[in-house]
Amino acid sequence: MSCILSENVTMQDGxxxxxxxxxxxxxxxxxxxxxxxxxxxxxxNCREYKAALDxxxxxxxxxxxxxxxxxxxxxxxIIAEExxxxxxxxxxxxxxxxxxxxxxxxxxxxxxxxxxWDIEYAMDCGVGYFVCDNKEEVEAIDLIARKRGIRQKILxxxxxxxxxxxxxxxxxxxxxxxxxxxxxxxQAESILAYTLGxxxxxxxxxxxxxxxxxxxxxxxxxxxxIMLGFIADMKKKYGYTAKExxxxxxxxxxxxxxxxxxxxxxxxxxxxxxxxxxxxxxxxELPKILLEPGRSIVADAGMTVYTVGTVKRITGYKNxxxxxxxxxxxxxxxxxxxxxxxxxVGESEAPGFKCDLVGRCCESGDIIQxxxxxxxxxxxxxxxxxxxxxxxxxxxASNYNRxxxxxxxxxxxxxxxxxxxxxxxxxxxxxxx
Ligand code: LLP
Numbered sequence: 445m446s447c448i449l450s451e452n453v454t455m456q457d458g459x460x461x462x463x464x465x466x467x468x469x470x471x472x473x474x475x476x477x478x479x480x481x482x483x484x485x486x487x488x489n490c491r492e493y494k495a496a497l498d499x500x501x502x503x504x505x506x507x508x509x510x511x512x513x514x515x516x517x518x519x520x521x522i523i524a525e526e527x528x529x530x531x532x533x534x535x536x537x538x539x540x541x542x543x544x545x546x547x548x549x550x551x552x553x554x555x556x557x558x559x560x561w562d563i564e565y566a567m568d569c570g571v572g573y574f575v576c577d578n579k580e581e582v583e584a585i586d587l588i589a590r591k592r593g594i595r596q597k598i599l600x601x602x603x604x605x606x607x608x609x610x611x612x613x614x615x616x617x618x619x620x621x622x623x624x625x626x627x628x629x630x631q632a633e634s635i636l637a638y639t640l641g642x643x644x645x646x647x648x649x650x651x652x653x654x655x656x657x658x659x660x661x662x663x664x665x666x667x668x669x670i671m672l673g674f675i676a677d678m679k680k681k682y683g684y685t686a687k688e689x690x691x692x693x694x695x696x697x698x699x700x701x702x703x704x705x706x707x708x709x710x711x712x713x714x715x716x717x718x719x720x721x722x723x724x725x726x727x728x729e730l731p732k733i734l735l736e737p738g739r740s741i742v743a744d745a746g747m748t749v750y751t752v753g754t755v756k757r758i759t760g761y762k763n764x765x766x767x768x769x770x771x772x773x774x775x776x777x778x779x780x781x782x783x784x785x786x787x788x789v790g791e792s793e794a795p796g797f798k799c800d801l802v803g804r805c806c807e808s809g810d811i812i813q814x815x816x817x818x819x820x821x822x823x824x825x826x827x828x829x830x831x832x833x834x835x836x837x838x839x840x841a842s843n844y845n846r847x848x849x850x851x852x853x854x855x856x857x858x859x860x861x862x863x864x865x866x867x868x869x870x871x872x873x874x875x876x877x
Contacts, residue, residue, distance in 0.1 A: 449701060449785050449831055450744045452482050458791040460829055462747045467789045470860060471827055474853055476751045477769030479838055481514075481863070483522060484857040485745035486834075489708075490526035493737060495749055497540040500716030501733045510693045510738030511537050513520070513835040517744070518854055518863040520544035529572075529694070531736045537567045543568050552599070552690070552736075554651075556623050557581075563588050567596070574598045575651045575690070577624055579635050582645065589644030596644060599651040599690055600625065602632045604670035608655035624652065627674050636678055647684070649731055650675065653692025656739060659704055661711045664691055665718045672719065689800045690734035691715075698811040699744040699832045702785045708740060725731035739835040746834020748774060748850070749789065752826045753804070763799035765822060770803010771810040772847045774830065774837045784813045789827035792819035801828065805845045838864070846872050 447454045452463050460467045462542035471478055493507035508529040511519065520541045523530060527660035532538050541551060549572040556577040566574065568657075576582045576598045589596040593852075597792055603624040619626045625635050639647050654667050668691060675686045698705045712735075723730045750767035754802055757763050769781050776782040795817040803810040812830060819826075841849045848867035 448787065449698065450485075451673060453747070453787075453831055454483050460787055462829070464858055465855055465860065467747070467749055467829055468827065470853060470855075471749045471751070471789070473860070474851055474862070475866070476749050476827065477767070477773055477850040477854055478749045479520075479748065479773070479833065479850050479852040479864070480747045481742070481834060481852060481854045482745040482747075483854050486519070486522055486742055487526055487735075488786060489741045489745065490510050490523065490528055491739070492708045493712070494527055496712035497733065497735065498784040501719075502731070505733040508690075508734055508736045509686075510663050510736045511541070511700050512839060513738030514742045514746075514837075514839050515540055516838065516852065516864050517544040520546040524550075525746065529734075531738070532571070535562055538569050538571060548572060552734075554601070558584075560584055560588065565636070567592065567594070572597060573648065576639075577601045579625075580592045582635065582639055582642070586644035587615065594644070595646045596743050597646045597648050598639075599649050599681070599688060600632070600635060600647065601651045601653075602627055602671065602674065604652050604654065604667045604674075605668050606654045606663065606670070608658045608660075625683075627670060632674065633678070633681075635834055636684065637682065640682060640684060646804035647662070649686035649690070651690040651692065651734075653736065654694060654696045657696040658694040659696040659706055661696075661706075664711070664715050667691060668715060668719050669722060672722045672726060672728065674732070679728055680771065685729060686731050688770075689731040690736065693736035693738050693740075695737060695740040697739050697832060700744075700785050703783070706736075709809060733746050736827060742834035743832050743836075744834065746832065746837065748830045748833040748837065750830070752822060752824055752828060755799075755823055764802050764830070765799045765811070765818060766802050766804060767828065768804060769804050769847075769850065770812065772803065772844050773841045773850050774812060774833060775840050775842070777811050777813060778809045779840075784833070785831040786813055786816045786818070786820065787829050787831065788819050789829050792826070793821045794819065796820045797822055801830075805847070807844075843867075843872055846874060 454461045492811035497505045508531045509523045510531040515537045519825045533555045548570040552573040554575045601624040605619045754766045771778045775820045800814045801812040851866035
């Protein structure tokens with residue numbers, strides 16, 4: 445038995461296994477395209493965050509699962525059982541968490557443009573915290589909270605002005621970002637001063653998120669330094685003590701062997717040493733530290749299984765292998781050129797067939813991965829698996845070309861259960877009048 449990329453992906457007697465289960469048997473049972481999720485891995489990832497945060501910062505500090513990475517009922521139950529909070533970004537995510545019985549006082553509502561209706565709905569659902577992006581939002585929350593006779597807990601989202609050198613679409617901590625309020629321009633200070641005068645709001649502290657797919661712990665350390673410096677300044681100027689500092693999400697994961705595998709607990713330890721030292725130097729109390737991991741909780745817990753339909757050899761040019769899914773269930777190559785590892789599922793000849801793995805949509809950009817190698821005898825009916833698809837696949841899936849979204853099966857301790865049923869053709873037309 446040898447493992448590939450991650451310990452939960454193994455080859456046993458020539459056939460691919462995920463979370464200890466035969467991928468072929470699961471595809472026989474549930475059909476393809478199919479999302480598989482390894483519950484034990486999700487729990488392991490949660491526990492790594494929880495144990496490290498408890499050890500380094502003490503209780504009160506917490507990881508919030510960024511549910512934009514994969515939002516569906518079953519995941520909120522798992523997250524709640526593991527003692528994590530949740531980062532939610534829309535009424536849809538809030539509603540799903542509520543349906544799952546998630547303790548909503550541990551939910552943090554993010555986003556750069558919450559409508560009045562969103563704010564009312566989140567308050568109706570008992571969402572614990574709002575992470576406020578801008579002054580209009582603070583104003584709207586204050587007004588709605590006062591009408592309800594409550595004081596709403598919030599964090600202010602600030603931009604520390606850090607470029608994490610990841611891909612542009614996910615770099616969010618820079619001053620010119622659409623998210624948050626900039627420290628550098630003085631606007632963060634003025635929003636703080638404004639917020640402190642509001643009766644409907646209890647300001648608990650600050651938030652920042654610098655980007656996603658970050659492998660360099662220095663990025664988190666630099667943003668902590670800037671945020672703590674701001675906290676110390678504001679303490680001097682306004683006598684305000686921040687109780688919480690949320691440093692966002694963003695730790696990278698390994699999609700292909702060439703990428704590094706980072707240790708979350710080691711990174712949290714390094715961050716903790718720096719933060720404690722910095723608080724000492726600045727003479728401020730250590731705030732409760734929050735992190736918002738999404739990808740690093742679910743990415744390596746996911747795999748997508750497809751069936752090959754056509755194998756096109758364009759003599760003298762290139763080869764295409766078409767599958768029964770594509771950019772509708774995984775748009776990440778089409779959007780970001782993301783790397784993935786692709787493997788044959790069943791017993792096969794040695795690899796040697798160079799090709800692009802493409803989807804079934806009527807669009808040339810519908811590509812899962814280019815320049816991969818599959819078995820020489822790959823043909824219609826064979827199955828292939830794409831690894832590390834647990835994050836930002838199902839949550840970014842679409843019905844383009846009126847394709848139904850795949851089912852998702854949760855694997856736990858050798859057993860499988862359907863957690864998202866496959867969409868039907870009637871589902872696709874359900875809203876049409
Ligand atoms: N917190 C905030 C405020 C965020 O905006 C995000 C991700 C996270 C936490 C979680 O970051 P993570 O740990 O998952 O890196 N669709 C892109 C990723 C977009 C990330 C958006 N924000 C992708 O497929 O790579």
